[in-house]
Amino acid sequence: MNLHTCMLTENDCYKAGKPLSVRGLMLHSTGAPNTRLSRYVGPDDGLLGMNQYGNHWNQARPDGRQVCAHGFIGKLKGGTIATYQTLPWEMRGWHAGGAANSTHIGVEICEDDLTDAAYFRAVYQEAVELFAYLCKMFDLDPLQDIICHAEGYQQGIASNHGDVLYWFDKQGKTMDDFRRDVRDQMEHSKEDDTMKTYTHTDQMPDWAQDTFYRLIDAGIVKVDDKGEIAVQECSVQPMVYLDRLCGGQIEKLPQAIKALQASE
Numbered sequence: 001m002n003l004h005t006c007m008l009t010e011n012d013c014y015k016a017g018k019p020l021s022v023r024g025l026m027l028h029s030t031g032a033p034n035t036r037l038s039r040y041v042g043p044d045d046g047l048l049g050m051n052q053y054g055n056h057w058n059q060a061r062p063d064g065r066q067v068c069a070h071g072f073i074g075k076l077k078g079g080t081i082a083t084y085q086t087l088p089w090e091m092r093g094w095h096a097g098g099a100a101n102s103t104h105i106g107v108e109i110c111e112d113d114l115t116d117a118a119y120f121r122a123v124y125q126e127a128v129e130l131f132a133y134l135c136k137m138f139d140l141d142p143l144q145d146i147i148c149h150a151e152g153y154q155q156g157i158a159s160n161h162g163d164v165l166y167w168f169d170k171q172g173k174t175m176d177d178f179r180r181d182v183r184d185q186m187e188h189s190k191e192d193d194t195m196k197t198y199t200h201t202d203q204m205p206d207w208a209q210d211t212f213y214r215l216i217d218a219g220i221v222k223v224d225d226k227g228e229i230a231v232q233e234c235s236v237q238p239m240v241y242l243d244r245l246c247g248g249q250i251e252k253l254p255q256a257i258k259a260l261q262a263s264e
């Protein structure tokens with residue numbers, strides 16, 4: 001996920017500043033072929049690029065309408081896919097045209113002409129990661145609490161729009177696929193959270209043990225009263241490389257630095 005922030009502070013919705021108690025997430029797509037975030041998000045922060053028509057949504061009534069979403073997914077000026085958060089997540093948005101405004105965060109994906117499979121894959125993945133992040137933040141169930149605008153209409157809580165189904169359909173995806181992908185993404189990132197920690201040197205790979213024996217002897221890696229260390233897996237390889245750079249004498253680095261400072 002490539003998340004940035006640009007609050008639409010001039011938009012009447014932002015100025016109204018009504019609180020939102022988040023009960024779900026609603027996925028939208030913009031309904032117009034323009035993949036540039038700068039069409040909706042501004043002013044230019046150096047990444048978005050200029051909107052030469054000045055018709056972005058950071059104004060009271062964009063295109064003369066009372067509209068505002070919590071975020072947009074599309075392209076930066078350089079073509080990179082990004083998400084921009086445009087309202088505080090817990091501020092009521094104007095995206096659904098119905099009761100869902102009082103319950104749902106609304107995020108818009110910038111549409112292309114609906115035919116580019118590579119663009120679709122990229123923005124779909126960005127949306128999956130964003131929705132997984134929001135489900136975690138608000139303790140939502142991805143299989144129950146995520147809908148698109150068209151599903152909101154079917155449930156009687158949003159206006160009569162077809163997004164995102166007409167686009168997903170063309171690209172061979174369903175909202176059930178999306179919900180499952182968000183769930184999988186959440187489980188995947190749960191695994192990332194549980195970083196492996198070594199409590200004994202002999203649990204480490206062979207190529208790392210000698211470095212850590214010496215770091216323990218030198219008191220750089222501490223041993224607790226139970227005789228255990230707490231070294232995260234991700235720190236092992238950098239320490240071994242550093243040791244090699246020091247000619248296999250990393251434990252002497254503190255004295256070497258002291259000596260250097262003394263000679264200055």
Ligand SMILES: [Zn+2]
Nearest residue numbers: 028149161163
């Ligand atoms: Zn919509």
